[in-house]
Amino acid sequence: MILKPSREDIKLIGWAIGRVILGVGLIMAVPLAVSLVCSEWNVALDFIIGMLACVVFWLVTESFCRTKKDLKWSHGLVVASGGWILAMIFGAIPHYLSGHFRSFLDACFDLMSGYTTTGLYLLQDLDHCSHGLNMWRHLLTYAGGQGIIVIALTFLFAGTAGAFKIYVSEGKEEKLLPNVINTARAIWMISLSYLVVGSAFLWLALLREGMPAGRGFLHAIWLFMGAWSTGGFAPQSLNLLYYHSLAVELITLVIMVIGSFNFALHYAVWTGKTKEIYQNIETRSFTLTALFGTLVLSLGFEKLGLFTNLTEFFRKGFYNLISGHTTTGSSTIYSVSFYRDFGFIAMWAVILVMAIGASACSTGGGFKGIRMGILFKYLRGEIRRLASPESAVIAEKIHHIRDIWLDDAMVKGAMFIVICYVFIYFVGGLLGVLYGYDPSVAFFDSVSAGSNSGLSAGLTGPLMPAALKVYYIFAMWAGRLEFISIIALFSFGGALVRGKKGRKR
Amino acid sequence: MREIPDSADTSRELSRWRTIFGYIRGMFVEISAVAAISSAALLVMFLVRIVVR
Numbered sequence: 001m002i003l004k005p006s007r008e009d010i011k012l013i014g015w016a017i018g019r020v021i022l023g024v025g026l027i028m029a030v031p032l033a034v035s036l037v038c039s040e041w042n043v044a045l046d047f048i049i050g051m052l053a054c055v056v057f058w059l060v061t062e063s064f065c066r067t068k069k070d071l072k073w074s075h076g077l078v079v080a081s082g083g084w085i086l087a088m089i090f091g092a093i094p095h096y097l098s099g100h101f102r103s104f105l106d107a108c109f110d111l112m113s114g115y116t117t118t119g120l121y122l123l124q125d126l127d128h129c130s131h132g133l134n135m136w137r138h139l140l141t142y143a144g145g146q147g148i149i150v151i152a153l154t155f156l157f158a159g160t161a162g163a164f165k166i167y168v169s170e171g172k173e174e175k176l177l178p179n180v181i182n183t184a185r186a187i188w189m190i191s192l193s194y195l196v197v198g199s200a201f202l203w204l205a206l207l208r209e210g211m212p213a214g215r216g217f218l219h220a221i222w223l224f225m226g227a228w229s230t231g232g233f234a235p236q237s238l239n240l241l242y243y244h245s246l247a248v249e250l251i252t253l254v255i256m257v258i259g260s261f262n263f264a265l266h267y268a269v270w271t272g273k274t275k276e277i278y279q280n281i282e283t284r285s286f287t288l289t290a291l292f293g294t295l296v297l298s299l300g301f302e303k304l305g306l307f308t309n310l311t312e313f314f315r316k317g318f319y320n321l322i323s324g325h326t327t328t329g330s331s332t333i334y335s336v337s338f339y340r341d342f343g344f345i346a347m348w349a350v351i352l353v354m355a356i357g358a359s360a361c362s363t364g365g366g367f368k369g370i371r372m373g374i375l376f377k378y379l380r381g382e383i384r385r386l387a388s389p390e391s392a393v394i395a396e397k398i399h400h401i402r403d404i405w406l407d408d409a410m411v412k413g414a415m416f417i418v419i420c421y422v423f424i425y426f427v428g429g430l431l432g433v434l435y436g437y438d439p440s441v442a443f444f445d446s447v448s449a450g451s452n453s454g455l456s457a458g459l460t461g462p463l464m465p466a467a468l469k470v471y472y473i474f475a476m477w478a479g480r481l482e483f484i485s486i487i488a489l490f491s492f493g494g495a496l497v498r499g500k501k502g503r504k505r
Numbered sequence: 506m507r508e509i510p511d512s513a514d515t516s517r518e519l520s521r522w523r524t525i526f527g528y529i530r531g532m533f534v535e536i537s538a539v540a541a542i543s544s545a546a547l548l549v550m551f552l553v554r555i556v557v558r
Contacts, residue, residue, distance in 0.1 A: 258535045271527060
């Protein structure tokens with residue numbers, strides 16, 4: 001931890017964040033191109049202004065913060081957490097200029113929701129949104145899912161030894177390949193391959209539903225990005241309900257589940273270790289929790305006599321449950337239906353699976369499958385220890401790419417992160433209740449924000465209290481970066497203040 | 506400049522195709538896993554209906 005950051009430390013952090021912001025500016029080139037092709041001149045101007053702001057910030061940091069020092073762990077943590085906040089502010093410029101938001105805070109909310117692949121939004125009149133802005137919204141989730149830092153690493157940090165420290169600080173601990181830059185590129189290779197295949201299938205499905213080729217093509221790409229990144233954004237306010245298409249629902253279901261898998265698992269399976277998918281602790285954990293969620297959901301529906309038809313259950317119940325579990329947030333029902341129709345049991349089944357979430361080192365959020373696996377194995381070990389003679393040595397192992405023996409440090413680490421998640425879920429729920437919302441609705445949306453899911457029971461909207469908007473932004477940010485980087489950023493801020501006091505003495 | 510023998514070219518080409526085939530097989534394995542999970546979930550729903558009614 002940096003106790004008294006020096007001028008060099010601040011310059012180094014500023015330089016690295018400048019590169020991240022340049023990355024954000026470069027990504028804006030894609031929606032800019034789309035708006036130019038679609039003759040959306042005002043929208044194009046919004047993106048040009050946004051890009052200019054990013055480039056100016058980068059030029060300033062390059063001029064004043066360039067240093068020969070390399071990043072340490074503490075710098076990496078601060079760059080990751082601080083970089084996301086600044087990326088949110090700069091990325092929100094085209095959003096705010098579009099006129100679809102009540103305030104800059106609302107624009108920032110949508111940006112953080114996009115980057116963190118949450119999918120909650122405060123944008124108004126989504127159905128009349130420009131193609132350029134829609135491309136920007138969906139690209140945000142696609143880029144954020146891989147990690148903004150991963151993008152910067154792929155293109156802008158080549159040859160920097162400290163790159164690994166920022167990569168890990170973004171909540172991705174896996175090294176697919178020995179070199180972190182190659183790891184970042186492997187993540188992109190997997191994502192882009194699925195982008196081509198998934199978008200092609202969705203396009204065909206949309207053409208079959210009668211959508212014009214051009215519009216269908218854009219919708220296919222956007223729906224893919226929303227599902228793969230487990231972001232859940234869609235170009236229509238009714239989300240997946242707009243399409244009324246079983247084919248689209250099936251394809252997005254497959255994409256979002258695969259998108260919620262660990263990138264290390266993808267890489268292992270793609271490079272020949274096909275058995276890994278059945279042996280991996282995260283796929284096993286996901287299967288068990290998904291089946292348990294389905295059981296509770298079915299019981300809830302049976303109690304109310306709801307969705308008794310198997311197809312209806314699959315499309316309205318299971319789809320939304322898996323959408324919550326993979327922390328995607330794509331939905332085939334109206335938001336209020338979770339509260340009005342699902343009933344208490346089914347609604348809390350969705351809350352439970354949202355809280356658990358997807359895999360570590362994936363585009364998803366929540367506790368993560370690996371932590372559920374670790375805690376389950378630990379509990380099983382403790383029970384076996386109680387039932388065995390005192391002299392017996394009980395050891396538990398998990399399988400994630402290789403066999404890993406459980407130790408106390410792993411269990412404590414998993415427990416700490418799970419407690420942090422429960423804390424942000426609880427505080428958000430409590431805040432909602434204090435503002436007068438029904439407890440189920442308040443906890444549903446709070447868990448959705450903290451786990452980066454994006455399903456809403458109707459609380460999240462442009463008219464929600466500003467304090468809740470700010471808290472949800474914090475919850476989405478903290479949940480995505482898994483707390484450690486956030487704690488490091490606050491410690492860095494505290495150390496800065498202490499440092500100044502020290503010099504005065 | 507050193508000349509690369511033809512056999513090296515062929516083996517590199519073969520290795521590239523093997524890699525691409527591996528990726529396609531990987532995609533199929535992952536899609537099958539999702540299908541298996543979904544089928545199991547539908548079975549759970551079906552069993553609940555039978556037991557509860």
